[in-house]
Amino acid sequence: MKYMATYDLMETARNTNEWLGATARALASYPAFSMSMSPLVNLTAAWGEVTERTFGRMVAKPDWGIRSIAGDDGQDHLVDVKPVVERPFGDLIHFSVRRRAPMKRKIMLVTPMSGHYATLLRPTVSSLLPDADVYVTDWHNARDIPVSAGKFDVEDYTLYLVEFMRHLGPDTHVIAVCQPVPLTLAAAAYLAAEDPAAQPRSLTLMGGPVDPDAAATEVTDFGRRVTMGQLEQWAIQRVGFKYKGAGRLVYPGLLQLQSFISMNGERHAKAFNDQIMRVARGEASDHDAHNRFYDEYLAVMDMTAEFYLSTVERIFKNREIARNDFVVAGKKVDFGAITDIAVKIVEGSNDDISAPGQCLAALKLLTNLPDSKKASHLEDGAGHYGIFAGKSWRLNIRPLVLNFIDANSAAPVSAAPASAAPAQPAPAAKSPTIKLATSQGSASA
Known part of the structure; x- marks a missing residue:
């Protein structure tokens, strides 16, 4: 086809x-x-x-529609959507609130590239804006990207996230929803090994397929039944002459x-x-x-063929993330490199897309991360959409996530360099210690 x-x-x-x-x-x-x-x-x-x-x-990109938010001063503050990093396949955008001082919380929300636009997470953004500076990954429709822009697969996606995290700096808290969860974890591990000074303070991973085999769903069953040849034959087409990406291979x-x-x-x-x-x-x-x-x-976007096929093959079939065998730009990503980033897992008990256990598998990969920096939460009765945009998110999950962010906002304490030691003996002074706790206290919370 x-x-x-x-x-x-x-x-x-x-x-x-x-x-x-x-x-x-x-x-x-x-x-x-x-x-x-x-x-x-x-x-x-x-x-x-x-x-x-x-x-x-079906062919119109929805508007964010977030015009203003109410401030602590009782006034409405207008919201501007500004790109801060622009790339061919996706931008990092900032929801800039006018006349508001920088917030203590800085959140990067990683949105799925799974058929819908980033605006699917509009309720999530709206609920976080009053309490944080919010940055969002805004992926582009592949039909509008010329073939000359090159390919875009799971490795490129991961490197985009690495670049976005580097741009925002180490005081960032990352929230990933659904499909990008395993790649967000890989991006954090990549930074932890290559540029630890740029790694974020925390990761909140919500309903994503870190280990698809941990719990079966219709999605995982389909991935096992269909061969890559069949999938390429059935799902992949070339963009028609109407759009700028004419000739690009996509999953329409x-x-x-x-x-x-x-x-x-x-x-x-x-x-x-x-x-x-x-x-x-x-x-x-x-x-x-x-x-x-x-x-x-109904507002859907085309995915590049290489991204869709590499996601199915490498994340679902070969389970490269789950087996700690993921390679990005020729470098093996070792999840054991994560030692300072606090990680929280959020799952819904009724999630039929990423069933409970698939996302929780991330904690097993973090072999060198202390238990004090691991947390998990299973929301009873919540489905896939509910954990990030529904009633469960508004009433239960959002407060837990914000508490987790606050508990892990302090910079890790590093040892003083040897050259800084006093030349003469002096009474040992107690250096301040910072306890990095989680909102749940442990991985079993």
Whole structure:
């Protein structure tokens, strides 16, 4: 399927459905039809409105929509989204709050590159902004990146994270959600060995597949059943002539969306039928619950073929992270190099994407990290989305994460250099010690 024709065929079908929706909405909205007593007129207009919006959202990048936050001074502070590191495949962006002094907490939020835009974590960003300076990895849609920009695979992804962490400095606290968890851990280990002065203070790893074999899910089962040849034949296409990345091999967002929807087809069909009836009755609005959810859910982005295939092969099939056998730019990443970075694991008991145990496996890799700097939390009743954006995040997990960050914000105490020792004997002075505790106290918390 590695042809432009198949990619353009999907885009043609999407565009046609968007046009049909717009046409039905416009035709059924003519004043002349208002004299008709048939309910089909309103239903046709409603169907057209929902259809046009649905298919139009599939190729539009959502806006962050975070305009302002309330400050401690009782005033609203405007928020600007500013890129601080710009690269072809992704930027590091800063949510700069006007008229606010730098915060004690500096958080780098690593977002997934798994089909949706970084804006999927909008609720997470909004909840952290009042209490921290927030930086976010904003990955680009592969269809818009020219072939001349080169490849982008799991090693490149890891090196991007290394660069972002270096830029922010050692007083940074990193939170990784879902797919980037194992690569974030690898980036931290890479820094710990190559540039320990730039390593972050803490890592919070949430619902990611560090060891996919630790607990089976539909995702891991699929990874075992399908060969790499089959996956490349079924999933990979070339970007069509409509976009700047024409000719680039990608895993198309529209193909990913088809897989997402097929997993819960009946539920999605009911949701759209109900929305059509609400529009026909005049009960829907531009930002109602349906539109808020599906405007984000339907907005999908292409992944580079090499990133998708290397993720499946190296993370899921070969388990290179779980076996501590991951190589980046010709250098083996040793997770034993992490000795000072506090690490917290967060999992949801009902997570059907990264089941409990897959992320917790990270702590076993950190053989030289003291137990006092390890922590874990299993949120009872939380699913995959809930641990970083739902009720569980708002009520339970967010406070735990912030407490963990505060408990590990002090710089590690380093031994004084020999040249600094006094020439004459003097009474030994007690140097201050800093206890690096975690919000849970131990890895079994």
